[in-house]
Amino acid sequence: MPRKSERMDLSRKTDVFKADLSRKYFLGGFALLPFLWLINVVWFFREAFCSGDVSANAEHKRIRGYVVKSLVGCVACTGALIAWIVVFQTHRVQWGPQADYMSFIIPVGIP
Numbered sequence: 111m112p113r114k115s116e117r118m119d120l121s122r123k124t125d126v127f128k129a130d131l132s133r134k135y136f137l138g139g140f141a142l143l144p145f146l147w148l149i150n151v152v153w154f155f156r157e158a159f160c161s162g163d164v165s166a167n168a169e170h171k172r173i174r175g176y177v178v179k180s181l182v183g184c185v186a187c188t189g190a191l192i193a194w195i196v197v198f199q200t201h202r203v204q205w206g207p208q209a210d211y212m213s214f215i216i217p218v219g220i221p
Contacts, residue, residue, distance in 0.1 A: 120153070125169035128157060132176040139180060144187035147180035 120128060135150035158174040202209040210216050 147184040150180040
């Protein structure tokens with residue numbers, strides 16, 4: 111059985127395996143799991159942009175595409191989440207009972 115550190119060592123994997131793994135993380139982000147896009151960017155950024163001659167390998171180009179798309183998706187989802195939090199927190203009282211139904215914790219006291 112491989113040691114724990116060897117199981118996640120992507121440097122030992124082929125470029126085809128890395129590109130397929132990056133693709134799986136990219137597609138997984140669409141399943142309402144946008145943190146997978148962040149993981150994809152963090153794990154494969156060096157592979158896509160900082161490794162030697164990346165323009166010569168087609169798999170590196172695929173990885174770069176998935177990393178860029180994952181970064182765009184992650185930024186868009188984070189922006190949408192922040193916008194929703196700001197709107198909900200500033201307009202919750204005006205929305206009345208409907209906003210309370212959307213809350214897990216209903217604040218008590220004077221708004």
